[in-house]
Amino acid sequence: MFKSSIVRKFHELKTLPPPKVLKQKLDDYIIGQEKPKKILSVAVYNHYLKIKDREEKVQNVSQLDLLKARYQNEVDKLAIAKERAKNDFSSAGNNNQGTPVPATTQEFEIGLKSMKARISAQEEKIAHSDFQLQLAKSNIMLIGPSGSGKTMLTTTMAKHLHVPISISDCTQLTQAGYTGDDVHEVIKRLLINSNYSKDLCEKGIVVLDEVDKLAKKKSKDSGGKDVSGEGVQQSLLKLLEGHQVEFYLDRPVDPKEADRQLRKTGVHSPMSIREHYSINTENILFVLSGAFVGLDKIVYRRLNPQLSDEEFNEIKNYEFIINSNDNKVSTLSLAQPEDLVNFGLIPEMIGRVPIVTALEPLEESDLFNILSKPKNSFVKQYEYIFQKIGITLKFTSKALKKISKWALINKTGARGLKSILERVLLECNYDCPESGIRYILITEKNVNHIIKESGHSLKIGESEPIKYYSRADQDLFRIEAAKEDKELEKDLDKLFGTTPTIK
Template sequence: MPRSRCVWAICPLTVLQRQTHTTALDGIAWDKHRSDRSCFSIGLSHPCPLGCGPRSPKYRGGPTLNQRRLARTPPERHARGVAPPTHPPTPSAPSIKDRLDERVVGQDEAKIQLAQLIAMHLNWCHKPLDALLPPNGLLIGPTGVGKTHTIRTACALLDLPFVVADATSLVPSGIVGEQIEDILERLVESARQLRLSRGEPVDLDVPIDRADLDLARTGVIFIDEFDKLASSEAAGYEEPIRLTVQRRLLKLIEGSLLRVGVKRHGTDHPDHYINTMGILIIGSGAFTGIDTPAIRSRRAPNMLADLVDPLEVVSTDLVQYGFIPELIARMPVLIQYRPLEKQDFVEILKGEFSPIRLWQRYCAAFDMDFADPEPAVLQLIAEQAVRLNMGARGLQQLLFQRLPAEIFEFERSGQKTYHLTAERWRRPRRSRSQG
């Protein structure tokens, strides 16, 4: 019969009798010779039958000194001569990649590089070294391949402050629009919201405190549409603005003290300064046309021999694309995303974040059932998505071209279960002229 500790920690019976024997008393098993001098009972709800409670004069007042020491000591350190296991202070790149595999389909090479970049950033934040800063990076790939989804998912899984900035809205100082300091303020606000979600004590009367700034320094700034900052002759009057924004980004990336102030309730609060050194900056864009001969013809003659993949984008291509060399040199990690293939679309449609789940939730709200589509339908949708060449966003377009009329007629008919079959998907859509 399993034994568990009695509610009263010390029983005088074990002190008076040193012989080892077990006696059954009122359904309670007793061990008379325990080194911790405690009685054992079948259930913790049983009081000690000898009256060893706090109201009894026999009560000795709780556990022994050794018991208290053992309670404070981790189990792995109880054995003599066994050192406690050492755990890395930050997650490793393989662990980050494994967690991304659960939510992001495909793009294995890109996920490995991004996981290593984030792991190196977190390791630097744990032990900062001003003389050796972690690198920043660029995500390069066509639309809809998962660039934003990957970095957003990684930051959510790792509880990192995260903010998305649109490069097309960035302007130099003195012009109406979003500036670099505005991005930092949103990053600090993201850090505060993260602290609130963790249950940390936060003084809501103070817009910014030191804990917000310290946590924001471990965060990630994601600049979407980064390729739109490239200067070119076609940019016209916008070219000087783009070059100025690129130089302003240098101040953010290379590490500077920038002022962040929050205005709330119509009152100006004191400004604070945040050191941007160590904040992970990641740009993202499609960089359309960067693989054209006009761009790659400027490469050195022997550069192709040093590349694993001749189609790989290098820093020289980005400079020819319209970026200043100083900015590209500070974003040396170039992570390329490949176009999605047919099997990738099939996995997305079967996954947790499939756009089909949106239709299933809609039907469930009206007591209808949208059955899981058969595999043949998923293959047809994936083939059309490849031809559409819009990435994962193209799946929503394909579904909304077909399903609204189908679901509308299904709701009107009063049926309870809708089946999306290959025959229905191949059925020609009714044109608008047909009403």
């Protein structure tokens, strides 16, 4: 739920941050993916620039109407003033034809000329050809493996801009009249996340995740109907392009307001009120995302038509392709609209999503950096959790590298790192709270021990269980850390400030 202070931050955003600033904010939280971050920053900047342009044009038209109304009002006042002055002179016995105009009416006429000039300037501005231009929507499609950062990119951007965002899983959507969520549910979720503010909702972001699951089925059972595939794609067309969506939604009643109503009338007010909403999706940014498993094969086949079916099927990895400069390029980054059509998306839908970018598959070095470098990295989160219970938790760089290699083999992306850390720290989370333990060091051998217990096929070296250190073992904790990680040794020297001694 968005608080009113967050709502005000967006409305008071007089200058939209340029794409470079937007990308810098993404860099703080997301490792790698340089091109997708640039594309998303430019697309979001242009989208909200379009909104500001439209609002300015509406404001200019309103100002012209207001000026014309004020001008007519002043004209009427001038006519009344002249008539009143004429009567005053007549009653004084001055019947000369050359009745002088009082100074007050002369001031009226000067003001009218100035106002007329402002009206002319405003009309000329509105009549200009640029004023009639309507900037088109620029919805975005993010393609990439699971855990590559598709959702993280969008949520981080929305958080920085203080705009509401809703994330909907397309696998739950069905055509109207069938069991499941209607496509209008995605707008309802956005409205709820906008604290039921219509204006803020119409400037929000809707993420349609798992959109690849809406692909047309290659073969259908006889008598069956694809109610969660092509039919949903057709239903989304109007939303993506810009459409007035009308629905009823139960809005919770403010408890304070309900309490005041009870004291005033003695009658309990309902906990929610059913209200009618009409939301225009013209200014809502839609971000479609999905793993698109198998799309790399379609792209690879298009780029290598000379390969026979047998040669094509013998290829083990379609994720990358070698270009003319002998550089390894992500196959998904070369996807074209025709590839998406072959995958199963309808052309009408692809036409309403003009910006398509692919996220690079994460490599071991990317996973290693994701573990510790971002502001909200998993390692920093766990260190903070243990810090709350009075325990200093540290990982050596070798341990993080082994965890990265484990996640790479699992092919679960950045999301899989948290799962592995949970497994590594399970016993620590169980044993350490309200104990005499004050320091925990996770080494490569400790990670090897967890891998060995899990029965994973990853090759490991020596292994040993995680050691716990009491307050009196601080020096031993630092010495053990220094043996495996010199950088960690420096960090601990800064943290504790004294040099450890071997007892």
